[in-house]
Amino acid sequence: MTLQYDNVSYTYSGGTAGVFDVSLEIGRGELLAIIGASGSGKSTLLKLLAGFVKPDRGRILIDGHDVGHLAPEARRLGVVFQNYALFPHMRLWENVAYPLKVRGISRDERRSRAVEMLGRVGMHSRADDLPAALSGGQQQRVALARALVFEPQGLLLDEPLSALDAGLRMEMRDEILRVQRQSGIATLLVTHDQEEALSIADKVVMMRDGRLVQIGTPRDLYETPADASVAAFVGQSNLWPGEVSGDGMVSTDIGTLSCDTAGWAPGAKVTVLVRPERVEPITGGVDTAKPGEFAGTMAADRYLGPVRRLDLAVAGGFIRLETHLREPLTGASIPPGAIRLLPPT
Amino acid sequence: MSPRASSSTLVGFATPGAIVFGLFFLLPVGAVLGGAFADGGSAFRRLAADPVFWNGLRGTLVLGTVAPLFSVIVGVAVALALLRLAPGLRTAALIAISLPLTFSGLIVAYGFILLLGRAGFVTLLLAELGFDPAVTGAFIFSPLGLGLAYSYYLVPRVVLIVLPAMGNFDRNQLLAARSLGAGGLRALIEVMLPQIMPSLVAAFCLTSAVAVGAYGTALALVGTQVNILPLFLYSKISETGTDLPAASATSLVLVAICAMVVAIGEAFRRSRG
Amino acid sequence: MAIIAIAYLIFLVAPMLLLALGSFGESWSGTLLPTGFTWRWYQELATDPSFRRAFVTSLQVVATTCILNLLIGLPLAYAIQAGARGGVRVAARIVTLLPVAAPELVLAFGFILVFSSDALPWLGSFWLLAAGHLVLTLPYTVTALVADMEQLGLDHYEHAAATLGAPFTARLRDVTLPLLRPSLLSAMLTVAALSIGEFQLSNLISGFLSRTYPVVLLQAFYGATGFACAATVVLLLLAAVASLTSGLAAQFAGSLLSRRAT
Numbered sequence: 001m002t003l004q005y006d007n008v009s010y011t012y013s014g015g016t017a018g019v020f021d022v023s024l025e026i027g028r029g030e031l032l033a034i035i036g037a038s039g040s041g042k043s044t045l046l047k048l049l050a051g052f053v054k055p056d057r058g059r060i061l062i063d064g065h066d067v068g069h070l071a072p073e074a075r076r077l078g079v080v081f082q083n084y085a086l087f088p089h090m091r092l093w094e095n096v097a098y099p100l101k102v103r104g105i106s107r108d109e110r111r112s113r114a115v116e117m118l119g120r121v122g123m124h125s126r127a128d129d130l131p132a133a134l135s136g137g138q139q140q141r142v143a144l145a146r147a148l149v150f151e152p153q154g155l156l157l158d159e160p161l162s163a164l165d166a167g168l169r170m171e172m173r174d175e176i177l178r179v180q181r182q183s184g185i186a187t188l189l190v191t192h193d194q195e196e197a198l199s200i201a202d203k204v205v206m207m208r209d210g211r212l213v214q215i216g217t218p219r220d221l222y223e224t225p226a227d228a229s230v231a232a233f234v235g236q237s238n239l240w241p242g243e244v245s246g247d248g249m250v251s252t253d254i255g256t257l258s259c260d261t262a263g264w265a266p267g268a269k270v271t272v273l274v275r276p277e278r279v280e281p282i283t284g285g286v287d288t289a290k291p292g293e294f295a296g297t298m299a300a301d302r303y304l305g306p307v308r309r310l311d312l313a314v315a316g317g318f319i320r321l322e323t324h325l326r327e328p329l330t331g332a333s334i335p336p337g338a339i340r341l342l343p344p345t
Numbered sequence: 346m347s348p349r350a351s352s353s354t355l356v357g358f359a360t361p362g363a364i365v366f367g368l369f370f371l372l373p374v375g376a377v378l379g380g381a382f383a384d385g386g387s388a389f390r391r392l393a394a395d396p397v398f399w400n401g402l403r404g405t406l407v408l409g410t411v412a413p414l415f416s417v418i419v420g421v422a423v424a425l426a427l428l429r430l431a432p433g434l435r436t437a438a439l440i441a442i443s444l445p446l447t448f449s450g451l452i453v454a455y456g457f458i459l460l461l462g463r464a465g466f467v468t469l470l471l472a473e474l475g476f477d478p479a480v481t482g483a484f485i486f487s488p489l490g491l492g493l494a495y496s497y498y499l500v501p502r503v504v505l506i507v508l509p510a511m512g513n514f515d516r517n518q519l520l521a522a523r524s525l526g527a528g529g530l531r532a533l534i535e536v537m538l539p540q541i542m543p544s545l546v547a548a549f550c551l552t553s554a555v556a557v558g559a560y561g562t563a564l565a566l567v568g569t570q571v572n573i574l575p576l577f578l579y580s581k582i583s584e585t586g587t588d589l590p591a592a593s594a595t596s597l598v599l600v601a602i603c604a605m606v607v608a609i610g611e612a613f614r615r616s617r618g
Numbered sequence: 619m620a621i622i623a624i625a626y627l628i629f630l631v632a633p634m635l636l637l638a639l640g641s642f643g644e645s646w647s648g649t650l651l652p653t654g655f656t657w658r659w660y661q662e663l664a665t666d667p668s669f670r671r672a673f674v675t676s677l678q679v680v681a682t683t684c685i686l687n688l689l690i691g692l693p694l695a696y697a698i699q700a701g702a703r704g705g706v707r708v709a710a711r712i713v714t715l716l717p718v719a720a721p722e723l724v725l726a727f728g729f730i731l732v733f734s735s736d737a738l739p740w741l742g743s744f745w746l747l748a749a750g751h752l753v754l755t756l757p758y759t760v761t762a763l764v765a766d767m768e769q770l771g772l773d774h775y776e777h778a779a780a781t782l783g784a785p786f787t788a789r790l791r792d793v794t795l796p797l798l799r800p801s802l803l804s805a806m807l808t809v810a811a812l813s814i815g816e817f818q819l820s821n822l823i824s825g826f827l828s829r830t831y832p833v834v835l836l837q838a839f840y841g842a843t844g845f846a847c848a849a850t851v852v853l854l855l856l857a858a859v860a861s862l863t864s865g866l867a868a869q870f871a872g873s874l875l876s877r878r879a880t
Contacts, residue, residue: 075781440861
């Protein structure tokens with residue numbers, strides 16, 4: 001089963017918000033995460049696939065069949081909602097059995113299938129409880145069970161972890177991944193949490209203003225972001241405006257850096273990206289004559305446990321770096337391999 | 346935009362209600378208001394020449410100002426007291442306070458006759474203290490006394506309108522104002538009042554419209570003796586061989602006052618959000 | 619503030635208390651409180667033919683009004699809430715405000731004008747009375763139900779049910795109606811309380827044989843105090859019971875609503 005957007009556009013009535021010319025494919029067993037700021041259109045993409053809104057243009061395909069005209073109930077997609085939307089008047093097993101009831105399966109069979117499904121998410125002992133008796137994490141598990149019990153053609157997760165405490169979020173993230181892998185189902189995850197997306201998705205899509213900015217593996221997005229907005233959204237970064245001053249040289253406010261300038265003409269405006277963990281700390285003497293080596297003082301020093309995240313004030317600006325060193329720093333060095341050039345903003 | 350139901354289903358759902366509203370509200374009210382102009386406006390001239398009409402209008406304006414004003418003041422005090430109660434107790438108190446909302450105006454009327462009438466409990470109690478029962482016992486039959494009786498079911502309305510606004514008000518703001526040097530009363534007036542003002546105005550307008558339009562309590566208390574517009578209209582309607590265009594014209598005046606007050610209240614309610 | 623609140627409570631209770639005392643008092647004239655104790659007034663009330671007939675009529679009107687509110691008000695509220703467009707909302711709000719802007723007295727006058735015509739000769743009939751009560755209570759039903767649907771987040775549950783494969787009718791049957799049951803119960807009880815006490819419209823449009831309890835009650839005010847008190851207390855109790863159970867049902871609905879927020 002594959003889920004596919006083919007050149008889909010949708011505009012909310014009376015506004016300019018929406019999604020524009022989106023083409024995407026989620027393969028069998030693949031987990032694709034859509035990230036972006038609020039208002040970027042990521043939730044709209046989920047609504048389009050679920051059938052809550054109909055596209056103005058383009059096609060929505062499930063397993064190659066155009067389902068754009070189908071009502072949500074005819075699409076056979078399991079959806080886990082942000083607030084779970086468990087029916088408060090039904091017991092847990094009745095919640096999970098509801099899609100089976102609608103499909104005319106006998107009471108005995110749907111009860112046994114629901115309880116079995118609850119077992120897969122570790123909730124079988126609570127089958128006769130009402131949702132109100134559950135914690136957020138438990139409701140999440142039940143919602144997941146309910147979305148999968150009828151063997152849907154795809155699984156849609158709408159900010160599934162945002163209502164949970166930080167600690168529980170990690171646990172549920174692994175749980176979702178485990179259940180998704182077990183059922184081998186094409187899955188769309190909408191989240192504003194880039195860390196969540198990077199840690200469990202096979203592919204990540206970054207959206208901005210209703211358009212796809214980049215699609216790739218988590219590693220692609222982190223290591224080779226398409227532009228400064230992706231770099232800023234995904235992980236920590238140093239981003240400096242600069243200009244290619246010659247072959248292998250870029251001049252920025254903090255000085256000239258040497259790096260690979262292949263593909264950029266001399267004089268081209270660029271944005272220089274350096275991830276903080278790629279900056280090398282210096283604790284002794286600094287040789288500012290060396291290209292990429294800077295003397296500086298510590299402007300901010302954040303202790304994060306395994307690492308420290310520092311802002312080093314240097315002539316012309318700041319360098320952010322992460323290090324496991326515990327001593328005071330006198331400077332930093334940016335190796336050419338750590339530098340990526342992005343289009344100017 | 347939502348796939349909850351098709352448009353045709355929703356239209357079908359709304360149709361019976363629309364028919365009921367059209368047939369049993371718009372049509373009769375329209376007939377009344379249209380009737381006011383049936384004789385080319387001369388009904389209004391007859392009204393304008395009728396001193397009873399002007400007396401009634403004056404009484405209604407007094408009643409429509411005093412009763413809601415009094416109700417808003419009492420209602421705000423009651424709401425403040427309610428907010429200090431524990432949530433469970435507050436709910437119980439709120440249910441008790443809402444009781445008069447559904448009470449027939451007649452219950453209120455007879456209750457007040459027993460309480461404040463010529464031989465009422467309070468009147469006789471005051472007579473022991475030397476107050477002339479002929480004077481104190483007549484109060485409830487005046488427009489002001491009527492206003493007091495009306496407040497019996499107006500105060501609950503006020504409480505229900507202002508309580509959410511006052512409950513949403515973050516009391517830490519008062520503490521903040523006081524830590525910045527404002528006195529208690531000053532903090533209340535300068536920080537809280539402006540924020541709950543729209544709901545106070547909305548409550549005033551709604552209760553004013555109710556007070557202007559109601560006639561049941563007044564009829565039960567005093568027959569058609571007191572000078573308020575609804576009773577003037579009631580006697581016109583219930584008399585046989587009456588001047589129907591004049592009755593329609595009176596209705597129009599009544600509706601105009603109520604509609605204006607409701608519209609003002611609605612404008613304030615909207616300005617809040 | 620507390621003093622005003624206590625004074626208000628006394629103000630709230632005093633008339634009801636006096637009515638109750640008066641209904642059991644053998645005689646009450648010129649004294650602070652009634653003297654003697656008797657069930658006589660209630661017995662007289664129970665055997666009074668016009669009160670008996672009015673009581674039955676009132677119960678019939680109340681039942682009819684509640685059923686019509688359910689059949690007409692619930693779908694209307696659903697259409698307004700699910701339609702959800704700005705214009706529909708504004709129109710609905712105006713419709714619910716109009717009855718306040720046009721007093722019952724004016725509406726009653728309109729009924730007299732329109733429904734005594736040859737084309738629509740319904741004045742004095744039971745069904746016109748029920749229609750009048752319906753049109754007076756419908757705004758309350760619609761406002762209350764729309765607010766509850768909104769707070770319940772009905773759209774979330776219906777969307778969820780749709781993704782699980784439930785078509786419209788199944789969603790209504792399995793999700794919408796069960797979730798709304800406490801709200802409906804509460805709204806219908808309030809409608810009952812409003813309808814049983816309705817006087818201003820009924821007084822002018824009910825026929826002689828279809829007079830409701832409050833209309834007949836007004837006549838009692840000119841008779842013996844004890845009888846008037848007893849007759850009023852009966853109405854008071856009916857309204858109070860309906861109103862209190864409505865409040866309890868709303869509490870139950872509220873506890874369902876608040877459970878949604880995890």
